[in-house]
Amino acid sequence: MFSSLGVECNILELDQVDDGANVQEVLSEITNQRTVPNIFVNKVHMGGCDRTFQAHQSGLLQKLLQEDSAYEYDLIVIGGGSGGLACAQEAAILGKKVMVLDFVVPTPQGTSWGLGGTCVNVGCVPKKLMHQAALLGQELKDARKFGWEYSHQVKHNWETMIEAIQNHIGSLNWGYRLSLREKAVTYVNSYGEFVEHHKIKATNRKGQETYYTARKFVLATGQRPRYLGIPGDKEYCITSDDLFSLPYCPGKTLVVGASYVALECGGFLAGIGLDVTIMVRSILLRGFDQEMAEKVGSYMEQHGVKFLRKFVPVMVQQLEKGSPGKLKVVAKSTEGPETIEEIYNTVLLAIGRASCTRKIGLEKIGVKVNEKSGKIPVNDVEQTNVPYVYAVGDILEGKLELTPIAIQAGKLLARRLFAGSLEKCDYVNVPTTVFTPLEYGCCGLSEEKAIEVHRKENLEVRLSITQP
DSSP, rough: TTTTTOOOOOOOOGGGGGTHHHHHHHHHHSSOOOOSSEEEEEEEESSSHHHHHHHHHHHHHHHHHGGGGSSEEEEEEOOSHHEEEEHHHHHTTOOEEEEEOOOOOTTTTTTOTTTTTTHHHHHHHHHHHHHHHHHHHHHHHHHHHHTTTOSSSSOOOHHHHHHHHHHHHHHHHHHEEEHHTTTTEEESSEEEEEEETTTTEETTTTTTTTEEEEEEEEOOOEEEEEEOOTTHHHOEEHHHHHHHTTTSOOSSSEEOOOOOOHHHHHHHHHHHTTEEEESSSSSSSSSSSSSHHHHHHHHHTTOOOOETTTTEEEEEEEEOTTHHHEEEEEEEEESOOEEEEESSSEEEESOOOESOOTTSSHHHOOOOOOOTTTOOOOOSSSSSSTTEEEOGGGTTTTTTHHHHHHHHHHHHHHHHHHHOOOOOOOOOOEEEEEEESOOOEEESSOOOHHHHHOOOOOOOOOOOOOOO
16 A cells, blocks of 8 residues: 555564564553554554554545644644643653644633633632632631630621632733743644644634644543533523632522532532532432542531432522522422422532533544543543544543643653653552542542452451541
């Protein structure tokens, strides 16, 4: 095939060279492929015979056979969150020409934010600051017992907290932009979408379109909160994307969901003195150790959070406009025909997150995506089924959704692509913390997962409880 295309190719017969076994071992490390032929085109690993013929049929091979100088950039990263920025900056440090495309599609409530991704703007950073605000309130109460005397009742000012948090986030946004500029990374505030192999369309807020090409691409688009798909959800409910810049105190709040996002948000809202109810469809903290999850839930109940178990909302209706207004929520039991109604000022949805992979043109270049979850399958070097396209962060199928993991994976990916490194990201035994009122940290398998993987008879479970 290469001869028919007039392409010069070099062939290394591993059984004809003295160190063939060593070469095969290194190739296996680099490509995760133990069979031959093992084909590279302009430094891009194609795979074996079948994948090379498929690439020829799709036109990808012809693109790869062009000289690298045909591309404007060595690397384009789509997504300016933790993983994408880490990868882009590392590649730039290694002397490559790099572009970052980042565009935040506003929420149904109109909320948007700057460079840095979920963690910086609407995730870890503001979450921990609000959690700290709640802890300070609890410490104020405890202080009286340790001799601190103050006469007037202490109350919390939501607007003051939000202003301080947003000022801090703004400084982080600026810091990221400055860091990219210092490393000569091109930052474009536009929405990236593939139009053909090695080529993307970038659309800015005004609808203006620009086209860019690159030798390699990294997808780091992250996730956004899901909605329920019931009457009134997008019109009247908020998510964590809106909460951390909400210009008014949410008042009496219903949190829908039992994820760590739901419990963390419900926990700190209750901690600053709000009336909080958490509506749980099934279990708390799915995927975490259930004995510990129930301890977290029990502690929260003892400290003023109400739980409404085995119910799901079926309608949200606005009764009054305002900041906040009044919303009627109708919910149905998951175990029977019972329905209930209640009035809240704010409804916060925290029922999970959806990967931002469906509207970036991946189907045009043949990148495989899990149809159900929207996540992208990759091999152990974060490479998709299209050889020049890689992915990091929360959009990876079967990997942990954690900021430090995305940063580590992004850095190591850039080093493998541009510095000859072989080091891969370790996704196993990563410490995780849930910032609920009773903080919970874990590492490794939950007891339930350990039983599933290793069988109960092969486990030894120890429990130690220290009473206060």
